[in-house]
Amino acid sequence: MGAASRPGFRLSRVGRRLVTVGLTAVLATSLSACVQSQRGDDSGQTMVFGAPGAPALFDPFYASDGETFRVTRQMMEGLVGFEPGTVQVEPELATDWSSSEDGKEWTFQLREGVKFHDGTDFDAEAVCANFERWYNQTGPGRSAALSYYWIETFGGFAGDDEPSLYSSCEAKDPTTAVIELTRATSKFPAALGLDSFSIQSPTAMRKYEADNVVAQGSSFDYSEYAEKHPTGTGPFEFGSYDQSNQSVVLNRNDEYWGEKARLDRLVFKVIPDESVRKQELLSGGIDGYDFPNPADLDSLRQQDFNVQVRKPFNILYLGISQKHNPALRDLKVRKALAYAVNRENLVNANLPDGAEVADLYYPSNVDGYAEDVEKYSYDPERAKRLLAEAGHPDLTIEFWWPTQVTRPYMPDPRGIFNALAGDMRKAGINVKPVSKPWNGGYISDVNKGEAEVFLLGWTGDYNSPDNFIGTFFGTTENQFYTKPAPWGEELANRLDAADREPDPAERERMYTAINRDLKSEYLPAVPLSHSPPAIVTAPHVKGLVTSPLTAEQFASVRIEK
The missing domain is CATH 3.10.105.10 (Dipeptide-binding Protein; Domain 3)
Known part of the structure; x- marks a missing residue:
């Protein structure tokens, strides 16, 4: 769930950094202390997950790496999603959809009673505001470095010589959005389940200038929205990002439209080295981590850790x-x-x-x-x-x-x-x-x-x-x-x-x-x-459903100690 440089690469997915044995031991000790302070004495239902890399930002439209998406998919939702444990498309913010015979017009019936984390109503106007934002990018936002998945899926932007796959979006009424394409495509509607096409609050994006991205050499300075105020409709909402301790904290969204998250708090602790992630799990500093070394799977199972091998995709x-x-x-x-x-x-x-x-x-x-x-x-x-x-x-x-x-x-x-x-x-x-x-x-x-x-x-x-x-x-x-x-x-x-x-x-x-x-x-x-990548969690972690897309959602997770 890629992250990618076409054809065939995922540039920003999990890398492996070499660390000396001495540094590994010191780092593991400091990480344990940091995680324990995050948990607090009475943390309720808190899960700390060892992530292989840091998120680049928290606006998924400008992202292409798996570690950003690992965080944002807990906070944000698209018109469609993927059935847990499978790659099959299922309703998310849209409850139903249909296309014209020529495949160019797609009508989405939207879920009622949904609000963004800032209290803004989710409706067809919000859907169209997101599509128009994506299509009308300017400056650095038109580059593949920022709008990778838009370019890969829709081709281009307003004013380009080559027509975009996207033509227009109409809010027929609050619960009906009609998306016009310039041609039929096999990508629809599944591509709308990509994290980059999560529907975000138009109010928050305007308030915190989501499109205010400035190129700085080969990197970018992102907006206040992307760094501190990402706003979706999902079961978790943004808490904080401590860059010095490399940890992201998400809190349960108590106003979520669907089944509420079982966790009060979800912490992603960035631990680039796989051996350190393993040591942190063994010491109780974290509750799970991704991509364990295949050579360690039997040993982890023998110690009663829950090793889940995803279906290969x-x-x-x-x-x-x-x-x-x-x-x-x-x-x-x-x-x-x-x-x-x-x-x-x-x-x-x-x-x-x-x-x-x-x-x-x-x-x-x-x-x-x-x-x-x-x-x-x-x-x-x-x-x-x-x-x-x-x-x-x-x-x-x-x-x-x-x-x-x-x-x-x-x-x-x-x-x-x-x-x-x-x-x-x-x-x-x-x-x-x-x-x-x-x-x-x-x-x-x-x-x-x-x-x-x-x-x-x-x-x-x-x-x-x-x-x-x-x-x-x-x-x-x-x-x-x-x-x-x-x-x-x-x-x-x-x-x-x-x-x-x-x-x-x-x-x-x-x-x-x-x-x-x-x-x-x-x-x-x-x-x-x-080849099926694995994910491992402590015995007290229950309810995690693995994804063939490596796109796990943690709302179903509970802690039983």
């Missing part, structure tokens, strides 16, 4: 760039790579329990999934034959892998690289390793097509083929191919046509056909695995 793939190495433009060579890697062994030996071998570029619970695709079992001898037929019996490739990072789909980059490189060498492929830090050249170079063969992946934002294969292959020049791949334009056009198709059954057929051809006729990458 991601993909790890072996990318194949056709920019520099002419041999990789030959389909037989790309198929040889697919036969050369032992994906079953990779899943069993290098990935956590619950990981699955991937046959497509997204999980089976996404629309358009095709069972009857060409599959590549581990067969090094067949790989050798294909390379010989293609005239490359002594194929040499650069195989890139990232350092200084873990990802839900790639918990151990070095181990995964070593396993796959060993497989390739058994098939007679000469492997030249290339490793770079994730934020020190790896993702930027991969994005430009500089890596010949590389490891990368994606965690889905919502249930849509476009969010996966549209992201990967929907442009004629990307990390996989440039102009030397003549079918790149054909594939991009097919993906665009499928996204635009208003009839769901026909759109499903189109995506299914594309998925078949991706594996047999194109093969721009080799799908490797779907």
Whole structure:
């Protein structure tokens, strides 16, 4: 629930910072003291959660990182949400919706009796005020650095040469909002469940100048609204952010329209190092944390901690760039790579329990999934034959892998690289390793097509083929191919046509056909695995429902001691 730099990256999701053993011990001690002071002597129902990173701000529209969304989704809601534990769209601030036959007009029936945290009424005027705010961004707000998900979903802003997917919003009456699009899209209505499109109080945004963002070099100075006064309709409301102690405090919204939160207070304590998060849980300083090391799961279970493994909603793939190495433009060579890697062994030996071998570029619970695709079992001898037929019996490739990072789909980059490189060498492929830090050249170079063969992946934002294969292959020049791949334009056009198709059954057929051809006729990458990231909580934490989107909501959590 990404966070992203397209195609295929989540720049701001959880990173891993190296800390010395001595610093780790000191930090753990100081964190325990800070957390205990936050709890107080009589904190009632308080949960302290160890977050891997700090939120960038508290206005989700300007965010793209998972740690900001982890906080804001507790305070804010969208027109639609996702059913707990699944990726299925469900009503949130809208109770129902329908579209015109051509897929351009969407009518949303809104929930009555809802108020924002500042007492402002939630109604159709508030919905349209948010859409118009997003569409009419100016200055830095029009950049991908700030309005990433708007640009990815809707394309552009008012006055752009290229038309935006968004056309207009009309408040027909207080409980009916009509959104006009310029074309049909498979993204609707699921994309409106993205945290960036949470509906915020127009009153608070005006009062605290939400759009007053100033560029400062490569960073930004945000508004008073984004830093101190985020205002939504959710079960928690903003309390405070102590940057010196790196902790965010949210309080229960006692006026919430739905079932009230069980917790009086929810604290997110920023602990970047995974080993420190684990130590804090063991010492009782925090009540839970995300992304535990897969090697620690059995030990944590044996100590009665509640380890929940999410359903996988991601993909790890072996990318194949056709920019520099002419041999990789030959389909037989790309198929040889697919036969050369032992994906079953990779899943069993290098990935956590619950990981699955991937046959497509997204999980089976996404629309358009095709069972009857060409599959590549581990067969090094067949790989050798294909390379010989293609005239490359002594194929040499650069195989890139990232350092200084873990990802839900790639918990151990070095181990995964070593396993796959060993497989390739058994098939007679000469492997030249290339490793770079994730934020020190790896993702930027991969994005430009500089890596010949590389490891990368994606965690889905919502249930849509476009969010996966549209992201990967929907442009004629990307990390996989440039102009030397003549079918790149054909594939991009097919993906665009499928996204635009208003009839769901026909759109499903189109995506299914594309998925078949991706594996047999194109093969721009080799799908490797779907890997389920875990989350761990103390025995006294009850009621947490995990999300395949890594988008947990804590309103259902209670503390039983």
